[in-house]
Amino acid sequence: MLQKNKKHASEKILTKQFWRFYTGLAILLVVFGCIAVAISNFFQYAKKPESFPIRTVIVDGHLIHTSQQEIESVVLPILPTGFFTLPVDTIKQKLLQLPWLQSVSVHRRWPDQLTIQLIEQQALACWEGQSLFNTRGELFTPPAYQCSDKLVKLVGAEDQSAIVWMAYEKISALFEKYSMPAITQLLEDDSKNWQLSLPGVTVFLGPQVNFDRNLQRLVNIYPQLVKENPTLTRIDMRYPMGVTVS
Structure with missing residues (x-):
């Protein structure tokens, strides 16, 4: 009789441990799910140009043959895409198409800045x-x-x-x-x-x-x-x- 009671008690303990484990797992999954949804919502929000607009553009370089108007004609139409979706490689490649530019470096600076470093060709x-x-x-x-x-x-x-x-x-x-x-x-x-x-x-x-x-x-x-x-x-x-x- 004593052995049967011990066996029954052991089964009850295992059952409680089982439910605790799966309850904890379910809670953990819910938490991760909420985090994933939050991250997804943030990225959807961040992709909107108006959410994180570029407010400042800094152009660095000693330019003699390349005008500000030429640079603006490349950069300004692309800026409205916003900070996170700004295609910096596209800006770089388009600037390199200007005949007097030899080297171009384009970087984003949090939270709303774009920096452009330019080196002109030196004719020999x-x-x-x-x-x-x-x-x-x-x-x-x-x-x-x-x-x-x-x-x-x-x-x-x-x-x-x-x-x-x-x-x-x-x-x-x-x-x-x-x-x-x-x-x-x-x-x-x-x-x-x-x-x-x-x-x-x-x-x-x-x-x-x-x-x-x-x-x-x-x-x-x-x-x-x-x-x-x-x-x-x-x-x-x-x-x-x-x-x-x-």
Whole structure:
């Protein structure tokens, strides 16, 4: 009889534990369900542009060729999407389509701020009078731009822009080393012959096969040529054993 009572008591304890467990689980599920609904409702609310509007736009960058109007024409139509749904990548890509912009960084700042950092292209040389080389040797073409006389002019076949740029970099480095005047123009003609211009002096370097040799010869003899020929205007280095000047 005693064993039966113990067994019955054990069953009652197990039943109570069972119901406590499942009651606790049910309450926990209800709590999580309420949290999920609250989160869902918040995100639905946050997606509405009027809920978290962008109130401040900060543009940082030293801009010379890119106007405020150009930037506003890209950014302002997108701002009404609101803070959480603002497509920052879209803004970045659209700004990079402006011809003078080289680098764009766009970030949201809680609770209502958009920051835009801009870096403009820095032109180092003109290409065929229409396009420009930036500091990385990349071509870009601003609309209705006229090359400044302060920029070196690079000329060559359309598919030779990279070759001409590399030649210009090589010449610039060598001329700086030897304290030579800065070149004003570098040209590769249809016959693959090279010609460069210094202030008041035109230099014929000859074909690509002799480019490096003639370039080194030029920096070696140029100071003496200028000293001996104060009115020097032309140096022809296409001869294997010497040069002609006039």
